[in-house]
Amino acid sequence: MYKVMIVDDEQIVREGIKFSLENHYKDRLKVVCMARNGRDAISNFEDYHPDIVLMDIQMPGLNGIESIRQILEMNKSVKFVIISAYEQFEYAKEALKMGVSDYITKPIEEQNLFSVIDSVIAEVNKDKRNKELRVTLQEKLDNMGPALESGFIYSMLLDIDPLKGNKYFQEAFSFDDYEGYVMIVELIDFDEVMLEKSHTMNQSIRNIIKYKCQAIVGPVMMNRLIIIVKDNSDWDIYKARLKAIDLADSISRSIKTLLKCDLKIGIGSRYEISDIRSSYFEARRVINQVDHEVGHIEDMMKVSKDKRLSLSQIKSDQLKLVELVEENAMDEVKKAIEGFYRNLFNAYGDQENIIRQVLMELMVLLNMMVHRNDLSDRVSVSYFDQNKDIIEMKHYVCDKALKINELLNMEKVIKASNDILEAVAYIESNYKEDIRLKDVAAYVNISPHYFSKIFKDELGINFSDYITNYRINLAKVMLKEKKDSIKSIAYSVGYNDPNYFSRIFKKVVGVSPKEFQE
Structure with a gap:
């Protein structure tokens, strides 16, 4: 069902067009609203969102040209058909420059009206098909994106030029005049549980990074994630370094919150995409040296060789x-x-x-x-x-x-x-x-x-206490049997001084040997 809005300052014209269209197209088309001036047209458009607008050029107040301009700012896909008298043709030509689909002159002939509307309906259908195709292609690209990006990262790591003769990478990533730098994220205390967690949340990690910057994001390999950040800014080297470090800090905070783990990030210098491996090697060098959360190669290179x-x-x-x-x-x-x-x-x-x-x-x-x-x-x-x-x-x-x-x-x-x-x-x-x-x-x-x-x-237990406890436990057994005297028992368990034995016994057991025996 195609939705139509008719805008004309003459009610008889509005009603006539409505009758002709709905009678001819029946269930295929419906006039959802009519307006007598430009202001009403803009207000009705916001409420009804028609696919096609038939707009009179010359109306009191806001004219048709300005109304079209304001409606196009709200929705560029809407189709316009201009209604004009012969003497208003110069206005019609101006409207056509704005992308208006067609025009009809007054007095309106039905067959001419139907011919123009058929043509506009064909445009609407074409736009819908193109939109559906774009959505489908975008869905496919979204699904293929991680695989393409992983392929590019793997090629770079294997010292293969991923751009050489590979039109898929060139088209997918728009590599014309592309500059960027490599950022390596290393997850600390990485184990099998963390590996499974990072794989499960891989898309969430990608979304975090893609939201913060334009980048090619690889998969988590071992305990590392490689990111190629696009940076075509005209910032000086120092400012670019600060921006890269700020971005790394932001990514670090988000991933730490998501995965509940510590990490560190190494950043390489900015290069043209054809030489991006140089940035990768720099970032790798940083990640192996840095003892804090984020490090940049240009800071690391300031370390004195001495x-x-x-x-x-x-x-x-x-x-x-x-x-x-x-x-x-x-x-x-x-x-x-x-x-x-x-x-x-x-x-x-x-x-x-x-x-x-x-x-x-x-x-x-x-x-x-x-x-x-x-x-x-x-x-x-x-x-x-x-x-x-x-x-x-x-x-x-x-x-x-x-x-x-x-x-x-x-x-x-x-x-x-x-x-x-x-x-x-x-x-x-x-x-x-x-x-x-x-x-x-x-x-x-x-x-x-x-x-x-x-x-x-x-x-x-320490050595001396173990021997003491062993001897006292033996003495307790012997005291309960009441076969020997306390003095004899003291000698039997290794104490040459019965008085010393009694003091040690009371200290360990809490009572004297005699009290224990009773």
Whole structure:
């Protein structure tokens, strides 16, 4: 059903056109409103939203030309047919310049009217089909968008020029005169739960970023999200940097709220799209060095090279890190690895060949540790191609170091448990003697300091209190049996002074041996 509005200052004309149209088109067309001047026409248009408006040119008050102009500001898709007398043809020509579909001259002939309306209906139908097609294409593009953007990001990471001969990327992203920069978002403490959560909320993450800027957004890969932000502004370098950091801060706040996790963001410099990989490498360098939430390459490059660690210092830290993996708790090892990587990328972030060399050497040292501790049946450390992405190398080495550390700590716990069992057995066999901690530690071949620590960790009580409790518990059993004197019992459980035994007994039990026996 096509909705029509008729605007003419003569009622007989309005009624005549209405009768002719509704009689001819019957259920296909309805005159939803009629107006006698431009003001009424504008008011009625807002209420009825007709598809077609038949507008008289010359009316008292607001004329037809100005009425058309104001209605077009509200809705550019509405179709206009001008009604004019021959002497008003100059007005009609002005209206046609505004995009009016056709005109009819007075007096109006029915066949001419129907011919013009048929033509306008065809235009309305065409516009509706085009609109539906645009909606359909937009839906398809919306569905294809993430895949296209992911494809572009993957191509960039694989060192393939995604623009070379690829008209799909060029058309989809409007790459003519395109400049931008890369922003890398790294999710911290990323695990399988967070991975699943980030995949589930991937579209929400995309929407957050797309709302804040014009960008190509990749998928969450491992624990990182790569964004190419379009920036064709004419800002100077410093202002552009501040704008990029403000955008990163805004994105960070929104993603942290959505995923409930900490993150950090590295930002590269602005480049033409054909050289955007340079910005990617810069952003990657920043993300590996930054120790705060948002970092920009131009800020990082201001770090004096004199303050960076030398390669010999890096190698020294490498050996210390391996020692920590073998000896320390996991939390300490994690901090040490983060510090080592930060120093490494800060010193040689622009020399990937050196970073690869250091990481490969670290792999060799870890592999030696695996064989030295007989862990090869539980963890494997395989070498990889020198050309492999350094970020993948970094994560692989980190994962292997933590796995080795975890296994070594488990071995320590098992060994510690066996040593404590031996120590307890020794105490039970020698409780009548003057047992000292250093003697038991020597028996199980552990340093006294470490033995004291693991004894309390395992049993929840220190060494001397354990011996005291063991002796007093034996004394309680013997006192209840009433076969021996208190003095004799004191000697039996390892106390050479009965008075001292009585004081210790009362301190532990709360009553004297005699009171306990009664």
